[in-house]
Amino acid sequence: MDKEDWHLLLFLLLSHHKPEKLHRTIHVSFRGRNVYLCARCTGKYTGILSVFVTWFLGFNFPGWLYLPLFSILPVPSIVDWIMQSCKLRESRNTIRVCTGYLFGISEGFFLLMLVKGMFSLFPYALAIIGAYVFSIYVIAWKTKFLDSYFD
Numbered sequence: 001m002d003k004e005d006w007h008l009l010l011f012l013l014l015s016h017h018k019p020e021k022l023h024r025t026i027h028v029s030f031r032g033r034n035v036y037l038c039a040r041c042t043g044k045y046t047g048i049l050s051v052f053v054t055w056f057l058g059f060n061f062p063g064w065l066y067l068p069l070f071s072i073l074p075v076p077s078i079v080d081w082i083m084q085s086c087k088l089r090e091s092r093n094t095i096r097v098c099t100g101y102l103f104g105i106s107e108g109f110f111l112l113m114l115v116k117g118m119f120s121l122f123p124y125a126l127a128i129i130g131a132y133v134f135s136i137y138v139i140a141w142k143t144k145f146l147d148s149y150f151d
Contacts, residue, residue: 067128110125
């Protein structure tokens, strides 16, 4: 792989948007280069990091809190993504980062469940993930937005 291939790979990993949709990214200059970070993913990774930093600092989340938060927090991000994908409205980066942050907190709780060995909650978490994936698939199929999404 030559240097240009590495830059393209890095661009795709960090932004994963077509050049005409770079308004959905956060633009940062780093060492004289333009770096584009997916706004929703930036929020997501910040949310995951927040959960682990809070846990490392000694805050112990009560076990009963994991599944409700894991169930509810992804909803704003998924609704925003579906509305944008179905072309009902164009989201803004502020909304993408905030909803991504909530989604990231949810993912952080999922990962924390595994780290802490809370395996009794794991089947419920997988069922919740399955319900979300199935729901998104049905919405995509009914609205046919995937037909033009990858054009």
